[in-house]
Amino acid sequence: MSDADDPADLPILAELEHEFRAMVAAELRGAAPARVAAPRAPAARTPTPAPPTPAPRRAARRPALAAGRRILGRAVAAGALAGVVGATALATKSVVGHGAPGARLLERAAGHELTLRPYQRRSCLDVAYDGGVASRCLDAPDAGGVRPLSAVTPGGRVVAGLAGRDVARVVVRSGGRRVAVATHALPGGTLRWFSALLPALPREADRAATVAPRRDDGTPAGRAVADCTLGTAASCRAAREHTEVRM
Known part of the structure; x- marks a missing residue:
């Protein structure tokens, strides 16, 4: 009998084998075979699940x-x-504005400060206000030229910049507004500066401006320029087209 036919695996075979052995033993003893109840295989225990x-x-x-x-x-x-x-x-704030090395305070008004500081061979304008700083480093303009910078401050739109020695005042236009302001001389040179304040309009940061330089007699000192430090590409393009018209 092979391992695959092990009687332990089939209870009926185990019972028959036990009866056969009993008959053989009885025959040898000369006695009638007596049916011996085959021991029942112990019932398989159902494992009791352990408590979780x-x-x-x-x-x-x-x-x-x-x-x-x-x-x-x-x-x-x-x-x-x-x-x-x-x-x-x-x-x-430590490298721009009034706290920067060599900075000169030009204006403190309407919730902002305008300062000028040297940077290499250029002049940098800083408009510091509650919430930010607008800065632009500029080459010196020619005698009749201007270099503007715009910033939207809590007090309105500031349009500031540098001007040449022949510029007595500037006319600033943006979004249907117009304001004329005088320029001021900077000590130790021929450069001048200006600052104009316009009341802010909705979406002010999307609007470019134009700045026209004027002499004392009101005639143009040079060509008007577009101030595109604020404004969308479309508004900047419109401002540049506007400067082509004599202002």
Whole structure:
């Protein structure tokens, strides 16, 4: 009998084998065979399922702990980002505006400061206000020229710039508004500066401006220029087209 036919695997074969052995033994003893009840194979025990082991409390707290760590990590990252932004703002204020080395305060009015500082061989204008700084480094204009810079401040739109020695005043136009302001001499040279304040309109940052230089008698000292430091490409193009008309 092979391993595959092991009587233990088939109870009926085990019972027949037991009866056969009993008959042989009885025959040898000269006695009638007696039916011997085959021992029944022990019933297979049905394993009793073990009660579920309660999960450790630490494992139950892992999702909440992980979420807490993520929130803490994000809070730390946000705090670090705020610190970087704040440090950058402080650093910006230290290199531009009134606190920059060699800076000269030109104007403090209507919630903004206008300063001029040297940078290599150029002059940089800074308009500092609550919420930001607008800056532009400019080459010196010719005798009848202007170099403008615009910024939207809490007090309105500031249009400032440098002008040549022949420019006594400038006429600023933007969005249907017009204002004329005088220029002021800078000590130790022939350059002049100007600053005009226009009331802000909706979407002011989308509007370019034009600046026309004038002599004392009101005649043009030079060609009007488009101020595209603010404004969309379309408004800048319109301003440049407008400067082609004698102003």
